[in-house]
Amino acid sequence: MxxxxxxxxxQVLSQLGTFDAIIDARSPCEFALDHLPGAIxxxxxxxxxxxxxxxxxxxIGSFEAKKLGAALVAKNIAQHIEELWIDKPREWRPLIxxxxxxxxxxxxxxxxxxxxxxxxxxxxxxxxxxQQVNAALEHAPALNFKVVCGTTGxxxxxxxxxxASQGAQVLDLEQLAAHRGSxxxxxxxQPQPSxxxxxxxxxxxxxxxxxxxxxFVEAESKKVGNLRVPAALMEAIRAxxxxxxxxxxxxxxxxxxxxYQHFLDSPQTLNAQLEHxxxxxxxxxxxxxxxxxxxxxxxALVDELLAQHYDPSYxxxxxxxxxxxxxxxxxxxxDIDDASFAAAARQLTSQ
Numbered sequence: 527m528x529x530x531x532x533x534x535x536x537q538v539l540s541q542l543g544t545f546d547a548i549i550d551a552r553s554p555c556e557f558a559l560d561h562l563p564g565a566i567x568x569x570x571x572x573x574x575x576x577x578x579x580x581x582x583x584x585x586i587g588s589f590e591a592k593k594l595g596a597a598l599v600a601k602n603i604a605q606h607i608e609e610l611w612i613d614k615p616r617e618w619r620p621l622i623x624x625x626x627x628x629x630x631x632x633x634x635x636x637x638x639x640x641x642x643x644x645x646x647x648x649x650x651x652x653x654x655x656x657q658q659v660n661a662a663l664e665h666a667p668a669l670n671f672k673v674v675c676g677t678t679g680x681x682x683x684x685x686x687x688x689x690a691s692q693g694a695q696v697l698d699l700e701q702l703a704a705h706r707g708s709x710x711x712x713x714x715x716q717p718q719p720s721x722x723x724x725x726x727x728x729x730x731x732x733x734x735x736x737x738x739x740x741x742f743v744e745a746e747s748k749k750v751g752n753l754r755v756p757a758a759l760m761e762a763i764r765a766x767x768x769x770x771x772x773x774x775x776x777x778x779x780x781x782x783x784x785x786y787q788h789f790l791d792s793p794q795t796l797n798a799q800l801e802h803x804x805x806x807x808x809x810x811x812x813x814x815x816x817x818x819x820x821x822x823x824x825x826a827l828v829d830e831l832l833a834q835h836y837d838p839s840y841x842x843x844x845x846x847x848x849x850x851x852x853x854x855x856x857x858x859x860x861d862i863d864d865a866s867f868a869a870a871a872r873q874l875t876s877q
Contacts, residue, residue: 659726721753
């Protein structure tokens with residue numbers, strides 16, 4: 527076999543889990559926007575260098591730009607070999623790609639292959655991968671979704687976590703989107719991924735599911751925070767069988783107080799988010815809720831938000847968007863302790 531071996535995206539995806547490393551040779555900014563699952567970033571040109579070479583190409587000419595680029599690329603690849611791969615054995619088999627499978631990944635693949643490693647280069651690069659993801663997400667997945675429905679604070683996300691821990695197939699869109707799905711759902715410690723990265727993560731989860739087994743998913747709107755759920759997937763979820771999860775309002779308040787501790791610690795942050803509800807509830811109501819937050823009346827505030835905002839909104843949308851909700855299987859949680867969620871998960875997986 528002559529190396530580097532150049533493989534198509536179809537060939538690469540069929541063996542994606544077999545590579546010893548997946549190396550993204552693009553710049554850090556490109557990598558941060560999206561990348562192949564499991565990839566590490568080993569740029570042959572960093573962001574500033576890429577701009578320098580590109581500017582020289584346009585303003586001076588390709589020959590001068592290529593000389594500068596070659597010097598920078600050689601230095602960067604040498605540094606990666608010394609810092610990342612110097613201890614790798616002869617049989618170490620990496621996959622290398624860049625934007626279109628051209629000069630950047632080609633340079634790295636050539637040098638690593640000359641060392642003696644059985645290097646694989648992705649033909650078409652990230653662009654070919656992105657086309658594959660887009661094509662896959664254009665079609666509804668042939669999966670048996672079970673949609674966990676329930677008012678805000680009823681424990682849907684916790685139930686999905688417990689189901690996954692018990693070995694069930696779970697598509698947790700809020701976890702992938704790093705958002706809890708409501709106007710107050712932003713996670714302060716974790717920014718949302720880009721739209722492309724979110725779609726890649728969704729695609730990567732979906733492709734691993736066994737169609738013969740159910741896939742549990744939470745009832746979501748078309749957007750989770752700033753991210754859009756792929757339309758074909760959304761249609762499949764909304765047409766699926768439903769589970770009606772219920773929990774007393776007192777317990778829902780308790781659960782939300784636990785899950786949104788960051789708002790308890792920072793009333794100012796909560797009050798800034800409440801501003802987004804002004805159009806729905808008016809300035810007077812928002813000022814009232816902000817005063818409750820500022821004075822530490824958090825449990826009472828959560829109860830009012832459930833009664834006056836979240837529950838009416840949920841009831842308006844659930845029947846309209848989930849066509850099988852009227853036939854939903856009821857599932858009641860007695861409490862928010864671990865035992866209650868574990869029992870509910872076992873009940874679902876045994877059905």
